[in-house]
Amino acid sequence: MSPDHPIPASGAWRPDDAPGRRRFAVSRRPFSLEMGGVLSEVTVVYETWGTLAADASNAVLICHAWTGDSHAAGPAQDGHPTPGWWERLIGPGLAIDTDEWFVVCANVLGGCQGSTGPSSIHPDDGRPYGSRFPVITIRDMVRAQAVLFDELGIERWRSVIGGSMGGMQVLEWAMIFPDRVASVVPIATSLQATAQQIAWGAIGRRIIGLDPRWRGGDYYDAQDGDGPSEGLEIARQVAQVTFRSDDLFTDRFGRRLVDRNRPIETFDLWQRFEVESYLDYHGEKLARRFDANSYLHIGKAMDLHDVARGRGGLRSAIGRLRVPLLSVGITSDILYPLYQQQEIHRMVSSLGVPAELHVIESQHGHDAFLIDVDQIGPPITKFLHRDL
Amino acid sequence: MSPDHPIPASGAWRPDDAPGRRRFAVSRRPFSLEMGGVLSEVTVVYETWGTLAADASNAVLICHAWTGDSHAAGPAQDGHPTPGWWERLIGPGLAIDTDEWFVVCANVLGGCQGSTGPSSIHPDDGRPYGSRFPVITIRDMVRAQAVLFDELGIERWRSVIGGSMGGMQVLEWAMIFPDRVASVVPIATSLQATAQQIAWGAIGRRIIGLDPRWRGGDYYDAQDGDGPSEGLEIARQVAQVTFRSDDLFTDRFGRRLVDRNRPIETFDLWQRFEVESYLDYHGEKLARRFDANSYLHIGKAMDLHDVARGRGGLRSAIGRLRVPLLSVGITSDILYPLYQQQEIHRMVSSLGVPAELHVIESQHGHDAFLIDVDQIGPPITKFLHRDL
Known part of the structure; x- marks a missing residue:
């Protein structure tokens, strides 16, 4: 995985460039x-x-x-x-x-x-x-x-x-x-x-490190092209909860199930409440667009702030x-x-x-x-x- | 890994039993x-x-x-x-x-x-x-x-x-x-x-599931006897932060480093602040005494509460x-x-x-x-x- 967005060949800013172009x-x-x-x-x-x-x-x-x-x-x-x-x-x-x-x-x-x-x-x-x-x-x-x-x-x-x-x-x-x-x-x-902010950051790092596809950080050339997207997803989920609030989650999701037609009496270990679906969505969304090593390094920079x-x-x-x-x-x-x-x-x-x-x-x-x-x-x- | 503590062969309670004996x-x-x-x-x-x-x-x-x-x-x-x-x-x-x-x-x-x-x-x-x-x-x-x-x-x-x-x-x-x-x-x-409580529980479950040693829950007979202790450790760390408070962490750990003699200018991605050492300690302590599947099932029971x-x-x-x-x-x-x-x-x-x-x-x-x-x-x- 290398940067997937081509960067313009010349960087000089000209007043007639289109606004917002990189x-x-x-x-x-x-x-x-x-x-x-x-x-x-x-x-x-x-x-x-x-x-x-x-x-x-x-x-x-x-x-x-x-x-x-x-x-x-x-x-x-x-x-x-x-x-x-x-x-x-x-x-x-x-x-x-x-x-x-x-x-x-x-x-x-x-x-x-x-x-x-x-x-x-x-x-x-x-x-x-x-x-x-x-x-x-x-x-x-x-x-x-x-x-x-x-x-x-x-x-x-x-x-x-x-x-x-x-x-x-x-x-x-x-x-x-x-x-x-x-x-x-x-x-x-x-x-x-603060120590609590560092704690959340450190947990996210350990989650990415737990993903065997992280490969110590050298996953870009992995034969199967498979990076630590699952680790990054879950790390993001930790952050996502800290980014929002108890009140918001209660108002928005409450205790609703993803599969509302299935009786709760048939719940298994991995069936999900709506809030879980929300976290999965945000985790997957980030993993599609962001690099796990960037997540680690930028997170560490924040801890060192x-x-x-x-x-x-x-x-x-x-x-x-x-x-x-x-x-x-x-x-x-x-x-x-x-x-x-x-x-x-x-x-x-x-x-x-x-x-x-x-x-x-x-x-x-x-x-x-x-x-x-x-x-x-x-x-x-x-x-x-x-x-x- | 099976229950590692022998259970007495008879369960009838007798008044002369030693107090606190299981x-x-x-x-x-x-x-x-x-x-x-x-x-x-x-x-x-x-x-x-x-x-x-x-x-x-x-x-x-x-x-x-x-x-x-x-x-x-x-x-x-x-x-x-x-x-x-x-x-x-x-x-x-x-x-x-x-x-x-x-x-x-x-x-x-x-x-x-x-x-x-x-x-x-x-x-x-x-x-x-x-x-x-x-x-x-x-x-x-x-x-x-x-x-x-x-x-x-x-x-x-x-x-x-x-x-x-x-x-x-x-x-x-x-x-x-x-x-x-x-x-x-x-x-x-x-x-x-609440949705926030479910969110924290769900994240812990996903972390244990990310550990390849969890093996879908059937790790007790693994050849190498190696269960998902790392996943359980990190899941516990998430919980541990929610079990304490921002103030406490600030008072107790602040921004102190584990290795206080090493200048921060030589920090690498995995060097730790004291709060990280504390989380690692609590994660490892739990993983030594607790079963990951019990953690998953009891956590789910709480989400279903x-x-x-x-x-x-x-x-x-x-x-x-x-x-x-x-x-x-x-x-x-x-x-x-x-x-x-x-x-x-x-x-x-x-x-x-x-x-x-x-x-x-x-x-x-x-x-x-x-x-x-x-x-x-x-x-x-x-x-x-x-x-x-």
Whole structure:
């Protein structure tokens, strides 16, 4: 299994390119990673929407979550079987208005949608990285994305916006490049991965490792072409429960059976309730479009997320944040609970940085940042127009 | 792998038996199961503590949870590597005082500590049930335990007490045998398994099924004696996170690494945070003492738990509850949240049954029912002494 979506042969961005078409930027210099590895070159695939202003002052960077990619907006297209993951938020006349802003979204380092990741071809021998892919961090993802400054001719992002792992990148953007970011919007994220978040991530890794078809990470050339899709499916199911809420599941599925006509008195061990069918659907859907090694590596990057690392502690790290910040939390989020968004807001505020906290009232759980765009949009629109 | 703990050859209870020693009761009549299966005979292993009063009025039944067994109290012994799971609650002078009460705890049907379960020998062919073991329900567990009435010469339990799946049995005891139970104490449990609870259970099942050593459930005679211990370990890890709380994990593990001397900059994909080591420990500990098929079948029984099934709806089912009820909930329980205990209390109260609700303030999550016995003990002691 190698990246199944052809990447355009040239990556230079031209103003007349169709909006939302994938482009790529390549850094051919060795890229040193935070955890000690080196990639001899790095490709960053990205999409853009809108028009860059003459003074390049209207560029907004969108950062995607664990299994997201560069296709934040726009219709389904080759390699993207569904419309953009923030399709209802980004576009002409929408909350992140592409008539006004030049919007950019890049597939993260470690991903499987064109940017360098475990399924990419190792330049040394022309075979997929597989088990040779090094550990990456959120900071590596951000540093790789910085190639877009030169690529697009941008000095500074007007804002960097993202939810979940996207929010981790947002925070790191403001701390690594404090002079090149004018404002940030971290949504449903954390300053440091908590033990519970790490626990969920670790369980997902062990599930994939349990699948004999994972083959230690070198399954791309397996004779039968059979990767660890079942392990990835089940790992995703664990995540899927943490992405939603008890209330939502009760309202949506209750105790209904998949086969409603069959009496429950004939139930066997593997007959399913509707919620199981839902989990199977989401697991299979992800396994069709995502690479298990990318899932492992990006998950590990989230576990390693800690804005304090190497910065003299949390308060000192937060001290790097010198630009206006809009923090967004979700009432029913069990994975990145509201208290973590309140903590970001409180710590940033205490250092005198202009900070706002917006709370989404939703039963959708963590995934509300993808679903309840009607609630997320207005505060972002207002925040983007604040005087800087 | 067959039951690894020899069961005494005779099961008749004699007053001079040592307290806490395992005994067994056997029903040699065909036992019809709620979901349609039939077991040609059923063994129920149990332990007792204290002395049965001459009028048999002081018998208290304790019901265990998913991976518990009959060893609710007493020191480690053959087949029980640790002291009883409610060791600090049950005993002379303790909250459930065995100087006063005759306390009984039985291993559930489907278990692997002596009662009939998937690892038991099928009487027809002398080989383990394995994949032939039928689906069981909480009601089947309760009906199997009813063999103890004759075995012990008891007409009525003074109280039936249990947490988690034990609480499900408690509720079913009061509904199936309303005249043979004088009071009930359901702790951290539910009236009906919710979609989220089913989701967690289903994921655990799929993880065990992913382990090639599960072999469709027929691994007992595997040439290499190698069962699905890794699948069971990981399934347990999922449960373990839901048994505890975010706060507890943060306080106890934070972001500490297992190998604290190794710089994080040399982290690889499988190096572990302390919380991962904790999960591995708990997974391995369970896999050493528990049978994967029992885990699957008992888990399914919990998913099927619904006191309303076949009883004309929830309110009608609750109407069968005619004895005093003490409901106990835990503030930090994310698996059987406090609102579910409040619901039990509210529904029972609304039908005019004397009901109390006691709330445990704890950060231990669901497992507080096993840990915070100092908080659970006093209300149970008081409840046991109420006039009936």
